[in-house]
Amino acid sequence: MSIGNSPDGNSPEDERPFEDDREAEQFSIGRALRQARIDAGLTVDDVSNATRVRIAIVHAIEQDDFAPCGGDVYARGHIRTLARAVRLDPAPLLARYDADHGGRPAPTPAAPLFEAERIRPERRGPNWTAAMVAAIVAVIGFVGFTVVKGSSGDDTKTQVAEGSTPTTSTSASPKSETSKPADPKPDPSDSAIAAAPQDKVTVQVSAVDGRSWISAKDHNGRMLFDGLLKKGDSKTFQDSSKINLILGDAGAIQLYVNGKKIEDDFQPGAVERLTYTKGDPQVG
Incomplete structure (x- = not known):
């Protein structure tokens, strides 16, 4: 007579590892997301429309295939988005993904490339602004010089050369006009979209x-x-x-x-x- 054996002849010690392995195998990211979607009464199309994640990627993730995501960063983002859509806590799923794929990805090595991409579009706007300001200053300076030369005599020219303030209004107005185009220069960072219409x-x-x-x-x-x-x-x-x-x-x-x-x-x-x-x- 065998004591402690099950009816099929296996002892509890023989059965326990099989149950543990089965339980570990059943816990997967794809199965958890699929079961939560079904429990929520949603189809794959519903989830795709709500999250803007393509249907093919939703199917792949539910089968634990993360290759179509395009990398760990995108895979983690899709897992988080799909989990929230089916009202599931994304933290355990992300932890399982990190454990299966070598830990959470570190984005810092790619920072120099990203910084170069940021600098290139920001420089394009200010260059055009600087060129426009320079052209306006040149035109106003030429007009002001012509007005002063035509309306002022030798006495006015002498006063300007010696540093005294001219008394005529025609010589003062070009100075105020030439100083105005310098105002846009201190703040070029907000000109990435040049001349954005105010009514749109x-x-x-x-x-x-x-x-x-x-x-x-x-x-x-x-x-x-x-x-x-x-x-x-x-x-x-x-x-x-x-x-x-x-x-x-x-x-x-x-x-x-x-x-x-x-x-x-x-x-x-x-x-x-x-x-x-x-x-x-x-x-x-």
Whole structure:
């Protein structure tokens, strides 16, 4: 007679490792997301429409295939986005992903390349502004010199050479006019979108830190753009009153709204829904 054996002849000690292995095998990111989606009564199409993550990527992640995501940063962002869409805590899933893929990725080695991408578009605007200011100063200086030469005699020229203040109004006006074009020079950082119309809203979206899917609509809900913005690409949208944006990876995007740089600290992989008007830039 065998004591402590199960009816099939196996002891509890023999069965316990099999149950532990099965339990560990059942816990996976894809299965957890799929089960939570089913429990929430959502289809893959519903999740894709809500998160803007492509259907093929949603299917792949639910099968624990993260290759279509394009890298660890994008995979972590998609996991976080899908988990929130099906009302699931993303922290355990991200921890499991980091454990299976060598830890959380460190983005710092790529910083020099990203910095170069940021500097290139910011320099383009101020160069044109400086050229325009120089041309205006040259034209006003030439006109002022002509007016002073035609209206002032030798006495006026002598006073100006000796440093005394001319008494005629014609010689004073060119000085005040020539000093005005110097005002735009101290603040060139807000001129990334030159001469942005005041009666419209203008939004420039640049993928400076990597690629990102973006969607843009006007105030009537008409689609202006819906697609992938590769690293280094830029799109500009304009409407009479409002622009609605959805950023698939907000951490890779730099925004200029009505000629002003948006300084929001968007996280890599985060999905952001934004609305901008022709007034001061405001996050919707």
